[in-house]
Amino acid sequence: MTDAAGLDAEELRFADPDNPYLVEPDTDFAPVDSLPSEAAAEEAALLRAAVREHDFRYYAENEPLIADRTYDALFARLEELEEAFDLNVDGSPTQQVGGTTLDELRTVEHVRPMLSIDQSGEAEDVRDFDARVRGEVGDVEYVCEPKFDGLSVELVYEDGVYERAATRGDGREGDDVTEQVRTIPSVPHRLGGDPPAFLAIRGEVHIPRDAFQRHNRERVERGEEPFANPRNAAAGTLRQLDIEAVARRPLDCYCYDILGWEDGGRDAPATQWEELSILADFGLKTNERAELVDDIEEAIEYRDRLMAEREELNYEIDGVVVKVNDVAKCEQLGTTSRSSRWTFAYKFPARAEVTRVEDVVVQVGRTGRLTPVALLDPVDVGGVTVSRATLHNPDEIESLGVNVGDVVRVKRAGDVIPQVAEVVESNSDEPYPFPDTCPVCGSEVERDGPLAYCTGGLTCEAQAERAVQHYASRGGLDIEGLGEESVEQLREAGLVESLPDLYRLPDRREELASLEGWGETSADNLLAEIEASREPPLAEFLAALGIPSVGGATARNLAQHFGSLDAVRTAGEDELAEVADIGPTVARTVREFFANEENAAVIDELLEFVTPQEAETVDGAGDELAGLTFVFTGALSVPRSEAEELVQRHGGNATGSVSGNTDYLVAGEDPGASKRDDADANEVLVVEEDEFAALLAERGLEWPPEDDEE
Numbered sequence: 001m002t003d004a005a006g007l008d009a010e011e012l013r014f015a016d017p018d019n020p021y022l023v024e025p026d027t028d029f030a031p032v033d034s035l036p037s038e039a040a041a042e043e044a045a046l047l048r049a050a051v052r053e054h055d056f057r058y059y060a061e062n063e064p065l066i067a068d069r070t071y072d073a074l075f076a077r078l079e080e081l082e083e084a085f086d087l088n089v090d091g092s093p094t095q096q097v098g099g100t101t102l103d104e105l106r107t108v109e110h111v112r113p114m115l116s117i118d119q120s121g122e123a124e125d126v127r128d129f130d131a132r133v134r135g136e137v138g139d140v141e142y143v144c145e146p147k148f149d150g151l152s153v154e155l156v157y158e159d160g161v162y163e164r165a166a167t168r169g170d171g172r173e174g175d176d177v178t179e180q181v182r183t184i185p186s187v188p189h190r191l192g193g194d195p196p197a198f199l200a201i202r203g204e205v206h207i208p209r210d211a212f213q214r215h216n217r218e219r220v221e222r223g224e225e226p227f228a229n230p231r232n233a234a235a236g237t238l239r240q241l242d243i244e245a246v247a248r249r250p251l252d253c254y255c256y257d258i259l260g261w262e263d264g265g266r267d268a269p270a271t272q273w274e275e276l277s278i279l280a281d282f283g284l285k286t287n288e289r290a291e292l293v294d295d296i297e298e299a300i301e302y303r304d305r306l307m308a309e310r311e312e313l314n315y316e317i318d319g320v321v322v323k324v325n326d327v328a329k330c331e332q333l334g335t336t337s338r339s340s341r342w343t344f345a346y347k348f349p350a351r352a353e354v355t356r357v358e359d360v361v362v363q364v365g366r367t368g369r370l371t372p373v374a375l376l377d378p379v380d381v382g383g384v385t386v387s388r389a390t391l392h393n394p395d396e397i398e399s400l401g402v403n404v405g406d407v408v409r410v411k412r413a414g415d416v417i418p419q420v421a422e423v424v425e426s427n428s429d430e431p432y433p434f435p436d437t438c439p440v441c442g443s444e445v446e447r448d449g450p451l452a453y454c455t456g457g458l459t460c461e462a463q464a465e466r467a468v469q470h471y472a473s474r475g476g477l478d479i480e481g482l483g484e485e486s487v488e489q490l491r492e493a494g495l496v497e498s499l500p501d502l503y504r505l506p507d508r509r510e511e512l513a514s515l516e517g518w519g520e521t522s523a524d525n526l527l528a529e530i531e532a533s534r535e536p537p538l539a540e541f542l543a544a545l546g547i548p549s550v551g552g553a554t555a556r557n558l559a560q561h562f563g564s565l566d567a568v569r570t571a572g573e574d575e576l577a578e579v580a581d582i583g584p585t586v587a588r589t590v591r592e593f594f595a596n597e598e599n600a601a602v603i604d605e606l607l608e609f610v611t612p613q614e615a616e617t618v619d620g621a622g623d624e625l626a627g628l629t630f631v632f633t634g635a636l637s638v639p640r641s642e643a644e645e646l647v648q649r650h651g652g653n654a655t656g657s658v659s660g661n662t663d664y665l666v667a668g669e670d671p672g673a674s675k676r677d678d679a680d681a682n683e684v685l686v687v688e689e690d691e692f693a694a695l696l697a698e699r700g701l702e703w704p705p706e707d708d709e710e
């Protein structure tokens with residue numbers, strides 16, 4: 001999202017850069033009855049162009065210019081004008097489904113149009129919908145379901161076998177995402193139960209919230225822009241052409257509607273409620289919170305209840321969908337060109353509120369990255385009090401134009417980290433001046449693209465504290481008794497200011513024992529742990545140094561490739577890039593880490609106390625599994641991601657779904673029938689975990705891999 005004034009004309013597809021509804025539109029509209037009809041027609045034309053542009057940016061590019069709430073206000077105004085002035089609506093976005101297809105993907109026609117849903121956040125509008133429905137078809141029951149904030153897909157099964165999947169696109173045709181959707185674990189490749197000969201269903205692909213947060217954190221750590229919300233992340237992922245990359249993302253899919261059913265004499269279910277239960281019988285994932293209710297008041301209560309539970313769910317929802325239960329009545333109610341007349345979405349209020357920036361602080365991360373954070377006048381955003389919001393990086397401050405004292409809109413878009421979405425009222429001439437020295441150690445700040453880094457390395461206190469925390473963590477040398485809080489306590493007491501100070505603690509045993517909450521025994525235990533960490537394996541030591549982008553696996557590859565710390569420290573970028581799993585970017589990061597004078601000084605000092613053990617170098621590490629493709633299914637004795645990582649590290653492929661070129665399907669406990677069936681059909685070798693271990697052992701590899709957590 002941007003609030004930069006003015007847009008480059010070339011960037012725009014449907015609207016003029018001067019269109020007032022493109023950037024920071026004013027949604028305080030003049031009352032319709034005071035408008036001359038010419039002005040109304042003119043305003044509607046501008047709104048149509050702007051809405052088309054916003055649709056394009058939202059659906060095709062996943063980069064909206066304005067907040068959803070603002071978009072909804074523009075859309076509602078356009079509808080209002082068209083109706084009040086009886087304007088010609090041919091081709092208006094109010095008559096069409098807003099999506100589009102991409103050039104890169106094949107287009108497929110849907111079995112039945114995939115339409116939009118009329119929606120509102122007002123209970124009165126929901127009651128109006130109900131009155132219209134009852135006026136046309138008499139009394140009805142409703143099925144209420146969460147409105148998942150993901151990406152709608154059509155799935156097609158023939159004789160129970162997964163055939164294809166497509167995005168909603170413009171409602172009539174969508175992008176072919178068959179291979180992408182095939183990687184989703186909750187989409188069976190073969191249906192169970194007694195499926196019809198032909199079945200088309202509608203579902204919503206989404207990324208669970210916890211996985212989304214993990215994924216975003218990794219993106220930020222790699223210096224990439226985080227996704228604004230899980231919907232964008234799911235949409236972006238699903239339309240990727242690199243299927244293996246899609247398989248690595250934790251997508252999930254809820255199914256909720258039958259679009260097509262052909263089965264000789266057997267009829268499709270007669271109600272929405274039966275549809276849900278039969279979909280579940282076929283092994284498709286349906287949502288357990290769906291409810292059948294007797295009337296609209298119960299539907300309204302359902303929405304309020306779900307809104308209160310919203311934060312507990314591991315998937316993002318933005319309201320509830322209310323559907324007429326009886327399919328025959330649905331057909332009677334029919335559809336418009338844009339939406340079905342038997343469904344209504346009762347939305348939750350947007351989780352975005354307006355507040356004042358009280359201050360901006362700049363935090364220093366373990367890698368030295370500086371992150372500006374806005375301290376806010378606390379505000380309730382969707383039931384959670386927010387007093388801080390990330391500003392991401394200096395470029396974001398510039399593009400938002402935000403400074404202390406400004407009134408801003410804050411949002412929590414699926415993720416837990418609140419963000420400043422836009423400046424609503426600026427009280428400053430300039431954006432917040434980003435510091436050119438580190439607020440903690442005063443070292444110079446260096447820019448790398450949009451990001452800023454402190455050049456102080458391990459001498460920077462903030463980095464040092466986090467460096468010590470990391471060094472002692474399970475991803476480092478696993479020094480028990482030295483958690484984040486103790487490290488902070490030791491630093492505050494002046495006992496540990498940098499890594500080598502850990503090994504000077506025996507000289508300060510008395511002081512340590514006298515700290516609040518410590519005592520002789522805890523102090524001695526910690527000192528014994530520290531003593532035991534003095535001869536670490538090289539790989540663990542490298543991982544413990546907290547070199548940016550170097551986790552346990554990469555550290556082990558480095559150790560196996562170079563054998564000694566000296567060799568790693570002096571290796572050039574080209575040599576580093578020869579290591580399995582290391583590309584040019586990571587090679588440069590590693591080189592820079594060791595070349596940094598401050599880091600070098602700290603490491604030299606550390607080596608006065610610590611002697612990393614040389615590692616056995618392994619020739620050709622990384623090629624043992626070359627040419628082999630594995631799929632893992634069922635519960636393994638370690639997380640599946642570790643198995644996949646191991647395979648990839650040794651030159652093999654690990655994908656999420658069985659396909660023609662899969663060599664082995666490794667079945668852990670409870671492997672899931674459909675994948676195994678598929679595997680048999682493809683003549684893939686199905687092996688149990690111990691056979692997999694044997695296969696690795698033949699190639700000199702160990703299973704399960706040693707504890708490798710970061």
Ligand SMILES: NC(=O)c1ccc[n+]([C@@H]2O[C@H](COP(=O)([O-])OP(=O)(O)OC[C@H]3O[C@@H](n4cnc5c(N)ncnc54)[C@H](O)[C@@H]3O)[C@@H](O)[C@H]2O)c1
Pocket residue numbers: 054055057058059064065066067068069071072098115116117119145146147148149150151152153168203204256321345
């Ligand atoms: N910010 C912008 O520029 C911009 C631009 C375009 C659209 N938008 C936003 O997108 C929304 C409109 O998009 P839309 O037309 O895709 O509508 P929508 O996503 O709000 O609602 C329709 C969709 O709901 C989904 N859905 C989720 N759970 C469902 C369930 N249980 N049963 C049935 N359907 C379910 C379906 O996929 C369907 O496509 C608006 O809220 C608007 O704010 C924003």
